[in-house]
Structure formats: C-alpha cells, structure tokens
Amino acid sequence: MTTLMNRQYYLASRPAGAPDSSNVPARDVPVPEPADGEVVLKNLYISLDPAIRGWMGDDPNYIEPIALGDAVRSSVIGRVVKSDSPDFAEGDVAMTVGAWEAYTRVPGVMLNKLDEAAGIPLSTYLGVLGPTGLTAYFGLLDVGRPKAGDTVLVSAAAGAVGSVVGQIAKMQGCRVVGMAGTDDKCRWLEEDLGFDAVINYKQCGDYEAAIRVACPKGVDVYFDNVGGEIFDAALLCLNKFARVAVCGWISTYNVPDAPGPTNLWQLVAESVTVQGFTVIDYMDRFPEGIAQLAEWVVAGKLQFREEIVDGLDNILPTFLRLFDGSNQGKLVIRIPEE
C-alpha cells in the first residue's frame, strides 16, 4: 500500500493582523489510510473565503475556531483516491469541508458527490452554486427582504457574494448600487451585470456623500460585506424600516482594535433592522437555493467571475489578496492533476 504524503498549511499561531507564514507554515505528513467508511480525496480545488480569517482567531464564532496545529479549514473539491465507503469509488469527485492540504481524509457521509459529466465547471460548486452563491441568495432574499422599487446598496459588490446579491436584487425589480475598489470592477458591475450605479470607494472621498449621490431616494436594503467606515456611513443613508444584512466585515478582520460604528442611533431614528447571518443558518434550504441559482446560471441571468490560481503552495499569498481587493471574483486554488 502506498503511503501518500500530504502537504498541509496549518495554523501554528493565531495571527493578530494579516496572517503570515509564521502563523500558517507548511508541513508534509503521511495521509492515514481510510477506515470505517472514510474516504481520501486528492484535492482539486480549494475555496478561499474571508470567513477563514475569522476561524484563525479564537474569538467565539459561528463555528469552532481552527485548533492550533490543525490544517486551515476550507471547502474543497477532490477526487477519491482511496475509499472505505460503499458510497464512493476511486475516481469519484466530491465536495466537503476540508483544509488547505493536498489530501483530505473524511467520513463518506460528510461528502457531496458532484457529477463531473454534467458539464458544469467543478469550481462553480465552490462559488456561485456553492457557499458564496447561497450566501448571496439567502442573505439578500431572507435577511434583506427587498421589495420591487427598493434601493439596494451592496459593498464588496464585485466579490463572489456581492456580485450575485446585486444581480438577484435586479431580478427583484430593485435599483442596485454597488461599491467596489477599482474602476475595472465598477465597469464590470455597471456594464456587464446591469447595476444602476457604482461607487469606487477608494476614490470617492466622503463615503456618506457618495452614497447619497448614488442613492438619491435613500437606501432600503444594505447588504454589508465590509463593515468599518462604510457600514457607519451607510447607516446615515438608510430609509425608514431599512434592513441591513450583515454578511461579514472584511475591512476589520485584520485590524485588531478597529473602532466601533458611531451612527447606530440611526437604528432607533429610522426603525432599522441589522441582522447578521451565515449560510449555515439555511442548510435545510440549500437544495432550493442551488436549484434556483443553477437555473439562473443556465439561463444566462446570473454571471460570475472566478479567479483560479494554480498551486497549493500559492495558497497563503493568494488568500491575502481577498483583503487588499486585488482578486476578481471568487478566488480558488487549483491543484492540477498530473
């Protein structure tokens, strides 16, 4: 029996700001044989998401922090190379919560088999048809609750979540305004995705003034991916009974002592609801969401961008690009098959 060696990026220490290679070094360890219904995947795609930064800390979170010494947790898609599960054969492709590693060993019951023959690019299941697409779908429709004619403001609008939020909001008959950090991203939102207005937040100067110009009737739904000063400015522009869907606060994850927002008095002034959520809250409705998202993708109503970077050893510097905004859409590491 061949013993496979596993390259892993693991959490050696909890980062204070941006994680570096002392926090997340590499190691090579043997992959134990599968037993008791387990399967070993050779990973093909590893998802990079802002939420992973949260799991590297030890603050209470919606799932357990990554334990020190464990490989960094991440969604992965891999090909079965060894199986002790009756449900999986060598060669099958499946998705699971794995880690930043070449091989993932996992109980078969934790795997979702993917149909490689369906012609849908596998990486899509980590993005628009996976966690980020579902986050957008449930976060906008269930938390944001947009009505036709509402103004919907989206931050990190060119990201894997924000770009889907904006397109679904357009389909609901809303006026959609996106905030992004480059002119190229803003052009894509306006020209390709049909956003009604865009704000380049790195060049607009005063956030509140820019939002008021782009949203002359105020904001009914703010889908917040960034937090910090943009969240605080958006609060000032909310209409009566506005909803704020808090998906994540990427601007603060690497900033340990970020000051808190100062405009929360708007909650009472305008009877605003601010609601945090994670996609896990909607797990029992994933089939509904995936079916709807797939229908829209196939019909050409939902566009998406992916940026696929080859090579497991590029994973940490690629992950950090989420935080400087240099990625273009859903960010995925690919490990090419020989």
Place this chain on the structure above:
Amino acid sequence: MTTLMNRQYYLASRPAGAPDSSNVPARDVPVPEPADGEVVLKNLYISLDPAIRGWMGDDPNYIEPIALGDAVRSSVIGRVVKSDSPDFAEGDVAMTVGAWEAYTRVPGVMLNKLDEAAGIPLSTYLGVLGPTGLTAYFGLLDVGRPKAGDTVLVSAAAGAVGSVVGQIAKMQGCRVVGMAGTDDKCRWLEEDLGFDAVINYKQCGDYEAAIRVACPKGVDVYFDNVGGEIFDAALLCLNKFARVAVCGWISTYNVPDAPGPTNLWQLVAESVTVQGFTVIDYMDRFPEGIAQLAEWVVAGKLQFREEIVDGLDNILPTFLRLFDGSNQGKLVIRIPEE
C-alpha cells in the same frame, strides 16, 4: 375675554451634553385664542421621557427636532379651558403632544379625550397605559419576539419601559433578568415584580461577567434601553438567533463622542438581529395594546411606579434625573389645579 399668560420652557440653543437653563430657559407669553376647531388645554400632567433629549439635538431622528425658539415637545394631559371644537367642551380632560408649558393650544383632532370618571389615575395614560407601556408591549412582543423558556435581559429595568417589559416577559414564560442602578430598584424588581435575577450595574464590576452569572443559559432577547458599554457587553452573551430590541440609548444621549460598540462581530457569529423601533411604528395597533395593558393592570398582573413632581418650574431639574437614574419609575410633572 381674558388673555391667558403661558409659562413655557423653550429651546433657546441645542445642548452639547446635559441641557441647562441657558439651553432651556423660561418665558411668559400670551396664549392665542383658539380658532378653527382648536382647543386650549390647561396642562395637568407633563410626561418626562429620555426621548425628549434626542429631539433637542439636530441629528436626524424619528420625528423632527424641536425647532429653536419652540417650547420643548412632550406628551401632556390637560383640562379644556377654551374650545372652538364641537368635540370638546370646557372641563373635558384630554391628552396630546404638547410642550413644557402651562397651556397648550392644539387642533381638536389631535386630542384624545380621557374619561376622568373611569377611576383610572390620569397620569397612568402617560405611562403604563400610554407611550411607555405601549413601547414595552410592542418592543418586547413584536421586536424581541420572546418564546417560553427564553432568557430575557432588560436594561434600565426599573424604568417606566423596562419594568413593564420584564413583567410581560414573565407572563410569556421567560426567565427575566433586570439591570438597574440601585439596590432599592433591584429589590423592587425581584421581590415585587418577580424578576428571576437582577444586576446592580453600578456595583457589579465587569458587565459581561455579571450578565453571564445572571444568565447561565445565555441571552435570547436583550431589551436595550441604555446602549453604551452595557449594550457592548450584552452582545457577548447572546445566544444563536438572539434578538436585540433597541428602544433607546440613554447612556449616550448626553455624551457627544461616545465610542461605538466593538462587539458587533457577534451579529455574524450568532446570527443576531438588532432592531431599532419607536412606539410610533405601532400607532395603528395602539387600541390593541392599551386594551391588553389595561386588562393586566386591572387584574393586578402589571405593577408600575410613578414619580410625580409638582410644579412646572421644576421641570428641567426633574428631567435631568432621568439621566442620573435617581427617578423611581415613570417621571411626570404635575401642575396642581387651584
């Protein structure tokens, strides 16, 4: 025709911190005769509420700020002394949005007639059967949405709103924990109102630790009257899918540059909803609320404290007692009839 002279306390300048007599001086002006369906009330009771402090500022709010030069807006109960309205006769007693003044002239359509013969103390209509009782009723039941078995935490729990919130939560089958600022208030909550636990926030030291001790199963509903550090600490103690009903943030009203909360990441970690509201949002359901509150009061299920201070000229120092917590329940100015 007698020209009545009106003692008014009016907004001469907007206060930065606590308002003083230079911000809110007195003046004596003639009361114009009623015309076109108007009525003149001689005020008997004037309600003192934390929200009035918000209207003294010029930040956007749920209703217009008080204009400079106008008498300070407040709910009042008065006796009709002159009437040009077919619906009101001299001697009738009615409630309206009036001001810190001896006489209020108002269109008859803005008045709610009260039945003096019903045997309910008139001041009650400014408190438990009025704005503060209704704030508690709708804020707890519609915004907080408690379920039997939930732990409900209430700040400013001995106040006119908080004390009603806690008693309604008990009737819903919840475990109720109140925070108040004196041992006497805490005793009242526990011994007379049946709260399950109390926290004297001025003596407890670390707020988070005190809340965790008093709420060993975490907090499902936090009814927030105070904001500031207590809000920030309560965030850390929330359970999954907790609801925070933001009624007002009295701790910050006189503090212009209060720092923002730093624990809002809990919104995503625990999928929390933070919802601001005002009683005005529920105006179309006031009859339902008043009927239910009155039923509970008559049945002895809902207790309340009022502190009635005689004399219009005591109004400003009495108002300030809301902010040092020295009042005992609903605070009302009475202007005795000769």
